[in-house]
Structure formats: structure tokens, C-alpha cells
Amino acid sequence: MHGASVKVCLEGAVFMALQHLHIGFDDTDSPKRGCTTYIAALLVEKLEKLGVVFTDYPNLVRLNPNVPWKTRGNGALCLRVKCDSKMVDEIKELVLTVVEENSDLTFRGTDPGVVFLSRARVPREVQNFAKDAITGIVNLKTALKLIRQFKAEAVGFKGGRGIIGGLAAIGETLRGDHTYEIIAYRKPENYGKERRIDKNSILEMDKATAPYTFNNVDYETGRVLITPRGPDPILFGIRGESPEIVKKAFEMVKPLEPVERWVIFRTNHGTDAHLKRVEKLSQLKPFHPVIARGMVTVNPRIVPRRHVIFTIGDQSASVDCAAYAPTGMLRKVASKLIVGDYVEVYGSVRPPSAGHPLTVNLEKLRILKLASKVVYQNPVCQQCGKRLKSMGKGKGFRCEKCSLRYPNLSKVAVKVKRDLDGGLYIVPPRSQRHLTKPLVRYGLEKRRTTEVKLIERWHHP
Structure with a gap:
């Protein structure tokens, strides 16, 4: 029976079977x-x-980034x-207290929620629910x-949407x-102040750990990406392929202010977990992240603020695709x-609004097949080879x-060579979502994990 506490006697010793708790x-x-x-x-x-006893690193799970109430x-x-089954109630009380004391309950859109599940294996139905939420x-x-x-048990604060x-x-x-x-946190007295870290140490760390850490720096702009910009407690966070590499990277960075604590998380960052393929454009739904294919049916046009919009279609429907100015190279390619042109688009579906149809906001673009580009030119003289001049519409040359x-x-x-190659194009690191898989991760994906082994000192304190 799940969650049952069992005593086993062996040569006079008494052992308490540990209960799994998520x-x-x-x-x-x-x-x-x-x-x-x-x-x-x-x-x-x-x-x-x-x-x-922790059976895994804390799991940081990014959900659908397009939900309007996130x-x-x-x-x-x-x-x-x-844990010992006798400790479960104490653990639950501790968790609820810490969540309540550290949540911004005064903010209208914050509705914390806590769920406790006491069983070793997570039911398939709950796993499917998670996939749907992502x-x-x-x-x-x-x-x-x-x-x-x-x-399971659930406790909600305010609306309880959490x-x-x-x-x-x-x-x-x-x-x-x-x-x-690996995330390092600030001392409370520094919240809201400018984050102070030696930038050169970040650049050296990035070069020393690439490609096994990612999105540390946006080299096009020189912007450091490991430090957030808001008033939250995070000093910096480094993402990578293993706990060992992120800890090594962490030890190379030189903060110029005290670090209160740090923890290694296991996460779906940089995996494209949010993107779901649709077979037909008619299946697109607002707020859903998608992968979809179609043929360009309307040439790109530049709209105010230098955004690029083009339209793709298939036999079922057509949809606008938007490459916004901050997407850098992706905008130029679009x-x-x-x-x-036959393309595959990756991104979030923006619902229609006044003056704007259903639109895919691009995160990535894969060019599958380029159409031939043809221009029409005046013919050449059959005697001297010089380009002829028109004598007027319908009058010849x-x-x-x-x-x-x-x-x-x-x-x-005349067929003209295209200034464009097939392949995958991604927004620059500064514009990537948490879940967007960067180019450096292609080929490094993990296929199946059955057991997680925690390294020594994966958190402090």
C-alpha cells in the first residue's frame, strides 16, 4: 500500500521503511x-x-510560457x-509555513498552491497532466x-491557482x-540593488565550459544573461548539461557581493518541451506553443517598429508569422x-485581436525548401550581345x-541565386525563452533517465 509505514526486525534491530513524498x-x-x-x-x-532524504535535485519545471495569467x-x-512516515505531518506544516511567509500574497495575481503526493511512482495520468500544462x-x-x-493533498492560498x-x-x-x-541567491539587504559580479569571470567561465553550459552571454550585444534584472532574490543562475559542469562554472564566477545560498536544480530549461507539433494549420490554438509547417503564401512585409510579418498556408488554413525586431538574425532571415518557400515555424500562437489575425510569434524558423527566385529582364541583342532597350509596352525592343x-x-x-540557405534559425540568446533549446544543445539531448544520482554538496547551506 502506498505510503504505508512498515517495521522490519533483523537481529534485534528495528528499521523504519521510508515513505516517498512529492x-x-x-x-x-x-x-x-x-x-x-x-x-x-x-x-x-x-x-x-x-x-x-532527497531522491532528486529540486525540479524546476517551466510551464507553458504563453498562458496570460502566468x-x-x-x-x-x-x-x-x-522520510519517516511519522514526519509527514511536520513536513507538510513546515512547507506550508515557508510558502505562506515567502509568497507575495498582497499582489492581486499571486495565488499560491501546494500539492503533496505520497507514493513512490507518479501516476501516468498526473504525468500527462504535466505535459498538457507545459x-x-x-x-x-x-x-x-x-x-x-x-x-494527494492540496492547499491553496487566495484563488489557489498555484x-x-x-x-x-x-x-x-x-x-x-x-x-x-545552479542558482545563487542574494542577501536580503541587496534586493533591488544593482547586481555586482565580475564580468570578466563570466566571460572566462563561458569559454571554459562551452558548449556544456549555455546562454551565459549574448555576444552580439555583450549583454550578460546569467543575472536577472528584477527585484527578486536571485544573484545569478548558470544552466548546463550536468550538475558537475554547472557547479564548476559557479566556482569560476566571482561575485562582488555576498551569496546567501545556492542550489542545483534539475529542469526542462533549454529543451523545447513546450513546443508541440500540429499536422495542420487549422489545428492552431491561441496561447499554445507549436511546431507547424506551411508554404509561404504572402511575401514578408515590414510593419511599424521593424517587425517582419509573413503568411504561410496549407490545405487547411493560413496563418501570419511574426519575427519581431528583438529577434535579430531571425528577423533578417524572415x-x-x-x-x-516551404518552412517549419516554431513559436507561440497569439490570439486574434482588432486588426491582427491569429499569429505565430516566432522562436525558431526552419527553411525546408527554397523556391526558385525568378526576375524578368530585357533580352540581349542577337548580333552584339548588348542588353536591349524597351520601345514601350507591347512594342518590343x-x-x-x-x-x-x-x-x-x-x-x-532569369533564375537568381537566393541570399538565403536552408536550415534552422533561432532567436539570439537574449531573446530566448527559458524553454527554448539553443543551437549548442542540438546533439546533446538526453534520451532517457532512469536514476538520478546527487553529487556531494549540491546546495549550500
């Missing part, structure tokens, strides 16, 4: 303050002091532990139904592709497309050098 929580922060990962970091320290990064957290839209009613079905993310974080077990992030006239000739089609 703790998911979400929606604790606001644009003004707080961070759900910081609550996880606090709980790691407090739970270890209680004597629990908090900043739409990241939910799950802590997976084993790739689409789910609701609280469905979450509560699953919580009742599998005898219960959705809490359950989704439990359900996303990260058995497929995943990455790691502007060179022509009618007939004449040669200025030879004075010969060609009343029956027409313009000739």
Missing part, C-alpha cells in the same frame, strides 16, 4: 518581489535538518524526498479531480531531455523569404548599339 508548489511570486525557486532553496535547508517565468517546483492550457478543476483520484503548477511539477519527472541550473529592332521579343525569365 511536494509541488507554484505561483508564489509577483513582478514586485519573491521567487518560487528561493522558497525551494529555503525548504532544502530546512528539510535536510529534519533528516529527510507569474514571471511560469516556473513550478517539486521536491522529491523520502504544451497547452489546463484548469484547476482537472487538477483537483486528479488530486482526489490519487489521494495548485495547477504544483501538480504539474510533480507530474513532470524529467525522465527525458533535461538540463541543470525578411528574405518569398512566396513558395531595340539595340542602342546596332540600331536593330526586335518587335516580337518579350522579357526573359
